[in-house]
Amino acid sequence: MPDALVGKSVPRKEGPDKVTGRARYIDDMRxxxxxxxxxxxxxxxxxxxxxxxxxxxxxxxxxxxxxxxxxxxxxxxxxxxxxxxxxxxxxxxxxxxxxxxxxxxxxxxxxxxxxxxxxxxxEKLPALFDIDKSLAKDPVIWGEDNIFKEYNLTKGDVDAVFARADIIVVEGEYSTGAQEQLYIENxxxxxxxxxxxxxxxxxxxxxxxxxxxxxxxxxxxxxxxxxxxxxxxxxxxxxxxxxxxxxxxxxxxxxxxxxxxxxxxxxxEDMVATTKRHPSRTKHRTAVTKDGTIVAMDIDFVIDGGAYNTLSPVVLSRGTIHAAGPYSIDNVRIRARAVATSHPPHGAFRGFGAPQSIFGLERHMNKVARAVGLTPEALRLKNFIKQGDTTATHQLIKEPVDMPSILRRALAEADYDAKRERFARENPGRSVKRGIGFASFMHGSGFTGSGEKYLASVVGATGTAEGKVRVLAASTEIGQGTNTIFTQIAAQALGLDWDDVEVAQPDTSVVPNSGPTVASRTTMVVGKLVEQAALGIKQILVQAGLLSEPYTPQQFRAAVKKYIATVGSLRSMAQYSPPDGIAWDDQSYRGDAYGTYAWAVYVATVALDTVTYEARVEDFVALQEVGRVIHPVLAAGQIEGGVAQGIGFALYENVVWREGRMANGQFTNYIVPTSVDVPAIRVFFDEVPYPHGPSGAKGIGELPMDGPAPAIVNAIEEALGAPHPALHHVPLMPEQLMDAVDDLLSARRKSA
Amino acid sequence: MKSQVRCSVNGAACSFEVPPMARLLDVLREEANLTGTKEGCGEGECGACTVIMDGRIVNSCLVPALQADGSTITTIEGIAKGNVLHAVQAAFISHGGAQCGMCTPGMVIAAVDLLTRVVNPDENQIREGLAGNICRCTGYTKIFDAVREAARLLASTP
Amino acid sequence: MRGDAHAHTLVAPADLDSALALLADNKGHRVLAGGTDVMVAFERGLLRDARLISIWQLDELRGIATVGRHLTIGALTTYTDLIESSLVAEHAPTLAAAARDTAAVAIRNRGTIGGNIANASPAADLPPALLVHDCEVELRSASGARWVDYAGFHTGYKTTVMRPDELIVRVRVPLVDAPMRHFYRKVGTRRAQAISKVCISASVRRGHDVRIAFGSVAPTVVRARIVERELASALAAGLLSTEAVSRIVALGVAEARPIDDIRSTAEYRGRVTRNLLRECLMSFVA
CATH class of the missing domain: 3.90.1170.50 (Aldehyde oxidase/xanthine dehydrogenase, a/b hammerhead)
Known part of the structure; x- marks a missing residue:
């Protein structure tokens, strides 16, 4: 029996082709x-x-x-x-x-x-570029009211809470800008x-x-x-x-x-014409008791869908469900709308609405903490969701979730307490001011609500003439490691070697529809089907009397060859069916929004130069619970890459719009972080196996996009020592930070 | 207008009949069929088209073919020795330095160039050496790991 | 890729005289050195010049040497050459600092000092440093050669004193004959591959011989003459008080004429100019 492959960082399947220039991309084909x-x-x-x-x-x-x-x-x-x-x-x-x-x-x-x-x-017609103008129907450019989609999610009785006399109400408004995916291949x-x-x-x-x-x-x-x-x-x-x-x-x-x-x-052309992340605006109204218990959240979340509906309703859905975060709140109301503007349609981008609503929430949580005189961490510790609680969609959390321990460990890894103390002492005399901040969040794995049920994804496995197993799936390798993960899962399920498994090129004439490669679903949802399809091959061989357990990889290969020679093609299919006890109601928008969630706390240390108004991330700790980690190097690579994109979202990546057209559509002028701009990104995993994922894995791809922006801006607020309206928006470019820095420094000079 | 451009590419003498303003990038990809060199931005910002010309790395999208006349060029296809990967390539595989692979050829070339100039680069030298190569997948961390590992491999091989 | 290689001719004369003879034809030849500006315009389909002359092969335009009381730098000297030169480090340290802060390795291997000057971008990285080193530029044509003071080289946005038949062949800066303090800081959103949004370069020699230059805050790179004068007299008088610094900074901000564009805002450029200038002056106080 070969060593277990799951949990090991085996070489990337297509790695040799990629490092030698042999990999063939579309422009390489003639x-x-x-x-x-x-x-x-x-x-x-x-x-x-x-x-x-x-x-x-x-x-x-x-x-x-x-x-x-x-x-x-x-x-x-x-x-x-x-x-x-x-x-x-x-x-x-x-x-x-x-x-x-x-x-x-x-x-x-x-x-x-x-x-x-x-x-x-x-003939030119009046165009519309702004969320508020779209809501005001000034003018109407789509349907009757410019609204692509609206969700209203309710839990408990929000109005009753806000009528209470013993609560403190904290309001805030937050917004996020468009972001270009900027894959290197157009x-x-x-x-x-x-x-x-x-x-x-x-x-x-x-x-x-x-x-x-x-x-x-x-x-x-x-x-x-x-x-x-x-x-x-x-x-x-x-x-x-x-x-x-x-x-x-x-x-x-x-x-x-x-x-x-x-x-x-x-x-x-790719930059000006194709989709970008939806710009968003979130309004929060929060009722909190004096001891820091959040008793109600009233959230208004709007995204700019651009000129056509495209995927905006589903982006909105994910953003809505993540808007109340990893907290147990008895009374929640979320009104969410995707509106039309005259921008090119905004579309899918890692995180899919969640980075937008989580930015608002995790910035707002710090405001709530200040309002009740708690530290940001104390407020969260008081309100974290745990096993047995329900989310904003009334989803009962069945698996163990230990956000307090994730938070404590992340803060310890970041040396949070000591840094806060040191920065508070050192900042006053320095032109470069430092701060440390964090965000706590979760990300649902797989399609939202009934999505996976409707998709009913299928994965196949076949035996090859060489005695290998080939995985057939429409899930694509786009750099994240699909080929490698599928190979690990199938080889592990069958007790085979790494080389005994191949992954077919996604070709609709060959592979079944395993669904789109989106929504952090490939490892958890499709990977589980890969496992089942692979096990189906074994079952066929055993039933044919060609294989009996235990067996060696050699015996398995021989059985595959013999089956193909004597019986014919060897093929097994697996189709998704929801795990027991998962229920979702599209009408009321209630139920199990996702099969499970990944949980995380990210901590950023930031240096703010008050001469140039530039903020730089100096250290980044990313701690997450993503179930079992199948491939440590690939998993860390996903987190690090997502964090770098999140840093870009927070501090660098500004789409400059002129009359609804991206004016800075060049690599030179749309700034993404280079190798000298990213900090040390320190990745940690808590592993709590998820019973319905392959080998216990959950989704991971989108999660790291959610946390960096609020963590970084929270750190900037700490560096400045006070809140400022400019800190309610990302990207927080030096041109916007300028006002926060100058206003706060001059206020401090006056008071001194 | 076409010109005769003669140069050495990955050790082979080549001759191309191309417009003198044709980009070296296009000559390599379309005339020499060396498609490992990638176009990411076309303006010298992303580094995906990096090749070594006369011992220095250049953005091949910004080199007119005529200026490559008489030069010695190494592309990603010339980095491995036959089937034996260069230490940088091996380390990129073992340390997760390549994800989507599109920046990888240029990144590998930049890393090879760095390790030629600086035997045992420190963190800042690695970051600085790769700053002209944008990667959107990795957040660079695994690439730094790979370059450190490659430096170790190169130091331990005589 | 929007440029059409067939729409342009490019020739590579074997020597400088042949290149100058081509320029003397006055047929609108554009000079192409390391390609880091011209080829970008070409890629975007914005290169209007049908005829181009490559000078990259003209090795006579390379080389860094001390000649008499000057450090002379060939026009084809790359950023990498500047960084690696011990002569530049000694006699034009601000220039070395500027070169280190430019782009990244592959661009620094191709971009040239002559190209950076001739391209005449107000956001160019080397010119603010050249200004504080009292740089002179040698322009040569088939009919002769002349040295021009770099401080008067740029006449407006992307315009210069060069005639169409002239080529920058080298630049020179006086050798440093007295201890010099210098300052160079470029601000450009990210740390590498950045286009400058504000750049300040300064030097002080013999206690009160002052040069200060701004990049990216006016149609050309500019010397801040008023600031220089005021700072020189304050230094000569031996008192650079905090009040004097504030007064001079305000004068400097008035000398800058920044604009809004897709990279930044006039307001930001103005405030950063103020802050950097203060930082620069305070470094001379210390």
Whole structure:
């Protein structure tokens, strides 16, 4: 029996290809005869297209042109939640950079000239860029009231609590900005299409989302549409829904041209045209007793969905459910709305709404603590949720949760008490002021509510002629380690060696629909199915009398070969069914929002330079309970990467909007942290195995995005020694910190 | 206008007939079929296209082909010796330095260059040496680990 | 990638005279050195110049040496060359500091001092340092050569005293013949690969011989002449009181003319200029 693989940091499956340059990404693929494809986009945020003309100097007869007129109107929408986003705008232009025309030609330089020679005649209409204006219907740009989706979640009787005389009411308003995923590989696809079939290869997270979108666009039988994921250079949500649009574009061009079409965005296009994290605004009203017990939370959470609905309702849902955090509160009311604006549609980005609402909550918790004269940690210790309590959605916490011990350990690792004392002593005489702050939070693993039940994901396993086991799943490797984790889980379940398991390339003609690669679900939900499918192979071999336990890997391989030689193909499928006792009601928005949660406390130490108004994170402790850790190096890598993105979200990554268009869509001007900007990121795990996850694992991918921003801003507040309105927003750029620093320093000088 | 550009790429003498303003990045990827060198931003900010030219690392997206004439170039495909990985590559695998892999070729080249210039780099030298290579996946921590490990491996091999 | 390589010619003359002869044709040739500016414009489809001349191969434009009472630096000297030079460390320490704070290794291996000057960006990293070292620039054309004072080199946003037929061939700074104190600080949101939002460079020689330059707060890099004068007289009088510092700082802020753009705001640039200037002056008090 080989050593247990779970819990060991085995080498990344596709590591050798990635470090030698052999890994093939979409732009590395070449197809004979292929044309290049480009998109001509709306120059205005809102308007009506009156006509298109083509300037001289370009051989237009050589160029394939596709417009909305080439798509039957009833098929001109990207199949998602409400089918409101067209593949190509016909007359109504709803956001800057909206796709209007597609062009293809073999010479990409000629194509670039052609793109610049298209002239649009547009009647401009008033556009809308602001959450409050959207709520005020100023003007109405979507539906009757600009509201894509609204949830109202209630627990207990909030109004009754606020009527009480013995409570202190603490109010606050918090907001977060857009954030660009900035995967290093831009979006791109190659399509081959004719009247009867469509095949698309591409950089993407969710092959079956693309499949569904192409099905809707072309109306072909499902088996005539094939989507293949190529090596993908990062996603973070940015390649969740948007590739459906690009795949449709390339396929439309390919079908019209009768040739393959390669469509690779350059960085400028990827940044200005594709989705970003939803900007948000959260209002908190909290009732707390003098001893620090929070008795009611009234939360108003709004996200800017951009011009089309796309995934906003589900982003909103996750944000809503996480808005009350890891606390046991008897009375909660959350009103949550996703509203329309004239921005390009905002979309999936790691955390999916939770980083937004958790920023508001964890900043607000420090305000509540101050109002009742408690330390931030004392307030949390008083209110943490524990086994047997219920969440804001009335979900009973069945597994053991020990937030107090997570908090204490995280603070100890960060040397919190000593640092607070030292900073308080040293800061007054120094131009660089330091602070330490933290955030406590949780993140639900898998799809929200009934999502996993409806998805009913399927994973397959097959035996290969070499006697190996191949995992068949549509879950994609996008850098996070899917290939490696699936291999570990299957090999561990079967008692095999690392090399005995292969993971098939996600290709909808080969792999079943294991659901999208999103929502921290791949290891916990799909991994469990991998385990079951792998065990199914063993069962078949045992039942066929070819294998009996205990066995060696050699015996297993021999049995697989013999089965294939004598019986035929060896295949086992596993389909998701919810663990017992999980219930969710979509109508009342109550029940088990997630099968389980990962729990965490993150602690940031920050240095604030009062000369330049720059805040730098000097030390970062990330402690989390994520069930059993399957691969320590990959798991820590997920946390460290998420924390770095969270630091960017907090302090560096500012989307500058001009008339609804990203004005700083270059690597030079949209600032992400470099190797000299990130602090030491110290990762710790508490391991409490989750009974329904493979080998006890829970989800991990999104969690680290949630905590850094509030922890960092809480630390900045400590460094400044007082609250300030500028500290209610991220990204907290030096240009905003400036006011907080100067106001507080001058106030202190006056009082001195 | 096309020019003849002759250079040594990964030890092989090459000759390309390309516009002189063609980017070295495109020449390597499309003419030499060395697709390991990646384009991330096209403006010299992300470092995914880093190659070694005449002993110094450069952003190949900012080098016009004509300026590579007569030069000696090493790309990611030339870092391993046959099937034997360079210590940096081996350490990137064992220490989780590569996630999505898109920054990896440039990052490996920058690390190899750093370890050529500085035998036993300290933390700051590692950070500084890699500052032109943006990674969006790892938060850099595992990359630092890998570079430290590679320095150890190189020091222990004669 | 929006540039079209076929839309541009690029030639690489074998020697400086051939390069100058091409420039003398007055056909709108653009000079391309290490490519760190020109190729970025090309990538974005913003390079309008059809004809380009590569000078990267002209080794006669490389080299750092002391010539007479000057340190002379060839136009093709890269940031890396500046950082590695012991002569620069000795005679132009502010310049070395500026080079270390520029971009990252791969860009520093290609970006050149001549290119950084000729590109004439107000946010360029080396020029504030060059200004405090009393830099002169040698411009050469087929018809002759001239030295110009760098302090008068930039005439407005992206405009200079260079004629179209001229090429920057080298720069020189006086050798340091007396102890010098210097100050260089660039502010740019992140620590590497950063474009400056505010930059201040300063030097003090012989107790009261003062140079102060600003980057990114005006259409060009600029000497803060009023501040220099006031600071010099305060230092000469031997008293740089806290009050004097405050007064001079206020004068300095008035000399800066920052703007709002996608990288920052005028307000931020103004306040950071104030703070950095105070920090700079206090460092000379100490």
């Amino acid at each position: 197809m004979p005869d292929a044309l290049y494809g480009v998109t001509v986009r709306s120059p205005v945020a809102r308007g009506r297209l009156r006509g298109v003309s083509f300037a001289d100097g370009v051989p237009w007869n050589e160029i394939i042109v596709v417009s909305a007129a080439d798509i039957p109107a009833e098929r001109n929408h990207v199949a998602l939640l409400t089918n409101d986003q067209p593949f190509l705008a016909a007359t109504e232009l709803r956001h800057a950079e909206e796709p209007v025309l597609l062009l293809a030609h073999a010479d990409r330089h000629l194509l670039e000239r052609a793109r610049n020679a298209v002239r649009f005649d547009i 979006n791109g696809v190659i399509a081959v299409a004719d009247e009867n079939s469509v095949t698309v290869w591409g950089s993407l997270q969710c092959p079956y989302y693309v499949h569904k979108a192409l099905l809707g666009l072309f109306g072909l039988p499902a088996d005539k549409i094939r989507v293949v994921q190529t090596e993908t250079g990062g996603g973070f949500g940015g390649k969740e829904e948007y590739p459906s649009l690009i795949a449709g574009h390339a396929a439309l061009l390919a079908r019209k041209a009768g040739k393959p079409v390669k469509m690779i965005y350059d960085r400028a």
